[in-house]
Amino acid sequence: MAGPEARSNVDDGVLLRLPPVRGIGSARVITGLVLAVLMPPGIELMVTVLGFRNFAMIMLLQLAVAVAVAAIGGLWPAVVAAVLGSVLLNYFSADPVGSLSIADPTTLFTLVVFLGVACGVALAVGLASRRAQEAARSGAEATALSELALRILSSDGSLESFLEKVRSNLGMEAVTLLGSSGKAPGAPSMASAGAQRGLRVLASAGPNPPLTHAAADHAAVVDPHYTLLLRGGPLSAEHQRMLAAFGAFVVAVRERQQLVKSRRDNARLAEGNKMRTSILRAVSHDLRTPLAGIKLAVSSLRQEDVHFPPDVERELLETIEEYADRLDHLVDNLLDMSRITADAVNPLLTGIVWAEVLPQALRGIPPARLRNELPPNLPPVQADTGMLERVVANIVENAMKYAPDSDVVLTARTGAGITLGERPAGELRIIDYGRGVGQKEVVDIFQPFQRFGDSPSPAMEGGTSAGGGIGLGLAVAKGFSEAMGGRLAAEPTPGGGLTMVVTLPLWTGDPQ
Secondary structure (H helix, E strand, O other), rough: OOOOOOOOEEOOEEEEEOOOOOOOOOOHHHHHHHHHHHHHHHHHHHHHHOOOOOHHHHHHHHHHHHHHHHHHHHHHHHHHHHHHHHHHHHHHHHOHHHOOOOOHHHHHHHHHHHHHHHHHHHHHHHHHHHHHHHHHHHHHHHHEEEEEEEEHHHOOOHHHHHHHHHHHHHHHEEEEEEOOOOOOOOOOOHHHHHOOOOOOOEEEOOOOOOOOOOOOOOEEEEOEEEEEEEEOOOOOOOHHHHHHHHHHHHHHHHHHHHHHHHHHHHHHHHHHHHHHHHHHHHHHHHHHHHHHHHHHHHHOOOOOOOOOHHHHHHHHHHHHHHHHHHHHHHHHHHHHHHHHHHHOOOOOOOEEHHHHHHHHHOOOOOHHHHHOOOOOOOOOEOHHHHHHHHHHHHHHHHHHHHOOOEEEEEEEEEEEEEEEOOEEEEEEEEEEOOOOOHHOOOHHOOOOOOOOHHOOOOOOOOOOHHOOOOOOHHHHHHHHHOOOEEEEEEOOOOOOOOOOEEEEEEEEOOOO
């Protein structure tokens, strides 16, 4: 509150001043009284000097003085000017001149009418001035509420922050919103506070907010399902009008939050349905293919009447191991994608140097096709060891699959210009010199269950043209990177190919 003289509505840095309704101030009244005493004699002095004596014209001039004084000082200065002007008219202009007695009754009637008209005009001018101030005040209130409504409709502000604005604007100590449904997380139940009608605390602002009607100084039912409890000083008529508008906005904020939550839930359900459909498709083909290979190899080895040469037996065992590893990788990616989709990824962040994760991440990758060009003494990044291993493994496997005729280069860097928001960061670059991906397909390669037939890009991870896969490797890598507070991006390799850039914040000793 800025005080009783001028209050303001503040929303996100916008300050709207509401002019006080005070009528005509004391300074203007004093000025009007001074003019009421000086101007009527001045009119008489002027017409005397000019030698202009016309009763009707002088009366009009005195009436003009009374109107001018009314516009400046209001009713009572105008009454003084009208009375003084009528006395001067009687003394200097009405017969007998030089006396306050009136010889002609018509003149007396004229003076009475003059006095009444002057007072009536003064009253009308004063009332119009007050109405103009009230209109300005109402316009400022409407502007404030309109600005607030626009900001509510254009953002997903929390109820707590909005109630803090209500509390500040109304000059209350604390405000609480009660609702019959939709209990906010962590909010105390009204049943524990002895409330009736099963209402719950949805949000509050201020110290020691009232939780029951008995603890509140004011209560406003803003909707059949919502009630505002306020604790603080008295509410003026203006505050009560604003409270009614604020109540409507509170309901709008609450309903908007529910709509956003419903939309998020619907999107999650749709994603879950897509996930289930894709898993069924993967199980029907990509998981059954290695199972069939394992079964065939095992069945061959179990034939008692067939004796395989050692090299053939070794080849069959290698086939079983290869398909088992492939199954393990596919199942891991399916489980990881399910966790990412369900927002159930909880990384254990610590400081990790890029080189520490390479031995496990690159296990099973032919060393001849890898070029490790990581510079020494790089600062650690903030990451989860297991997740970072999966990120690197999936990206390298994708590069090996879609760039079969080129080496895969791993390099890293940190320094100026490498940031995540305002935090310094480090980059791991995994570079291949294969066919690359078109600029329009860069976004698609990170979508789950993308296959060769689903996308125009033949370099899409998981495409069947490069040896199977269910299109989850890069999607899991991106999900894990973002879960650790980083990002995964793709950019073309100079000269042809694709470069995957993993960016993670530098470790500061305190995960953020």
